[in-house]
Amino acid sequence: MRPPRPPRLASVTSPDTAPVPVNADPACVRSIGVVGGGQLARMMIPAAIELDLPLVVLATAETESAARVSADTLLGRHDDPAAVRALAERCDALTFDHEHVPQEILHGIEDDALSAVRPGSAALVHAQDKLVMRDRLTRLGHPCPRWWEVRDAAELDAAIAAAGGRAVVKTPRGGYDGHGVRIVETAADASDWIADLGADGALLVEELVDFRRELSAQVARRPDGASAAYPVVQSTQRDSICFEVIAPAPGLDEERQQEIQGLARAIAEDLGVVGMLAVELFETADGRVLVNELAMRPHNTGHWSMDGAVTGQFEQHLRAVASRALGDPSPKAPWTVMVNLLGGASEDLAAGAAAAMEADAGVKVHLYGKSVRPGRKVGHVTVAGDDLEDVRARAHRAERLIIGGADAAGAPDETAGPESGTAPRPRTAPQDPTDPRSAA
Ligand SMILES: Nc1ncnc2c1ncn2[C@@H]1O[C@H](COP(=O)(O)OP(=O)(O)O)[C@@H](O)[C@H]1O
Ligand SMILES: [Mg+2]
Numbered sequence: 001m002r003p004p005r006p007p008r009l010a011s012v013t014s015p016d017t018a019p020v021p022v023n024a025d026p027a028c029v030r031s032i033g034v035v036g037g038g039q040l041a042r043m044m045i046p047a048a049i050e051l052d053l054p055l056v057v058l059a060t061a062e063t064e065s066a067a068r069v070s071a072d073t074l075l076g077r078h079d080d081p082a083a084v085r086a087l088a089e090r091c092d093a094l095t096f097d098h099e100h101v102p103q104e105i106l107h108g109i110e111d112d113a114l115s116a117v118r119p120g121s122a123a124l125v126h127a128q129d130k131l132v133m134r135d136r137l138t139r140l141g142h143p144c145p146r147w148w149e150v151r152d153a154a155e156l157d158a159a160i161a162a163a164g165g166r167a168v169v170k171t172p173r174g175g176y177d178g179h180g181v182r183i184v185e186t187a188a189d190a191s192d193w194i195a196d197l198g199a200d201g202a203l204l205v206e207e208l209v210d211f212r213r214e215l216s217a218q219v220a221r222r223p224d225g226a227s228a229a230y231p232v233v234q235s236t237q238r239d240s241i242c243f244e245v246i247a248p249a250p251g252l253d254e255e256r257q258q259e260i261q262g263l264a265r266a267i268a269e270d271l272g273v274v275g276m277l278a279v280e281l282f283e284t285a286d287g288r289v290l291v292n293e294l295a296m297r298p299h300n301t302g303h304w305s306m307d308g309a310v311t312g313q314f315e316q317h318l319r320a321v322a323s324r325a326l327g328d329p330s331p332k333a334p335w336t337v338m339v340n341l342l343g344g345a346s347e348d349l350a351a352g353a354a355a356a357m358e359a360d361a362g363v364k365v366h367l368y369g370k371s372v373r374p375g376r377k378v379g380h381v382t383v384a385g386d387d388l389e390d391v392r393a394r395a396h397r398a399e400r401l402i403i404g405g406a407d408a409a410g411a412p413d414e415t416a417g418p419e420s421g422t423a424p425r426p427r428t429a430p431q432d433p434t435d436p437r438s439a440a
Contacts, residue, residue, distance in 0.1 A: 029322040033087040036097025037064030039368040047315035088114035118274040131172040153187035159205040178240020211282035216301035217264035228326040229261040245338040307382040308336030333384035337395040341379035343372040344403040352402035
């Protein structure tokens, strides 16, 4: 008699008929919806393809950066409940290209369990509202600049006086890239914002921090609390827009690095963040580190990691949101420099990009498929290597070639060290703080 056949293994069924659970999370995520069609959503797409996590993008127009390349796009606005709910119904987890989705819409999705919201509304509010963020971080004991909440001109003048005669005033919601940030010396400098305040409205006032440089600390956190911290980086803003990032931040000793990473992990834990968290920081002239603001999504200061770390931030964000194991955030080279491509003289980015690639095979070029407007983020370049000054010079040369056209290669070098006190410039140009498309 033939012996009985051994029982077949439990995973008998083919993945086509009964998918094998990929992890122990009962709410296992197999598809992700992204609210917003900007470059951050766009750069999630290659990672989603690699992980085979279908991604649905909610974009306002087919011409938006992510919508141009997404295989699955819903057209609709981030502040339209029906549009965001339709996205939530299509996927297991919802995440964000920008933080401007109204809280009420997220509450509705959470209450009706349409999909997991990651990060959830209770965490995200700290990236949506700078007053809520300041209040919470202060109560948690995390280091912040001195700050005041003001409701009218008299309170603003009092805060400016308390801050020493000059202060930074911020609209709590809707700002990006310096829109919604002004240096003021008198309440009259912000009279338009005060006039726009509704009955419950308030502005955030901060001391003008005398910073030596700006740093950024990124961590990824999963729903179960597991986290991974990236090296702390140095970021330089030009006209309040991120321009250059050096990873890791030069001259930061190991102890300090771990202290700052610990701060970012603590904030992620305290606020219950899921996904990538970026903590923008000031390193002050007298050696303190203060939190500037928070972003709960991939962040411009983390773009270097796409080419420069074992696990890039877009992949890491999706792994965290989908509750998969987090990847190794270690850098692959001693130095990685990222330089943003901000719209300039040349409309023809393709020609400049071709010239940059021709000039240096080590330059990684990322274009966002956006039309060129002055100052608009239209792409970035990354160079990694052993010698910081060489890597920086090559990244800036590529940036000049792409933005200024091929003739710009010999233009003056902008790689001088970080400017001390590169504070926001007072802005007078009309702004649209509700436009989230530059979020990064
Ligand atoms: N309190 C401050 N003191 C000095 N500079 C500041 C202060 N707050 C903001 N800045 C400068 O303005 C930039 C933009 O401010 P931020 O609050 O990060 O707004 P945004 O949401 O536009 O990024 C910062 O990166 C920093 O360069
Ligand atoms: Mg900022």
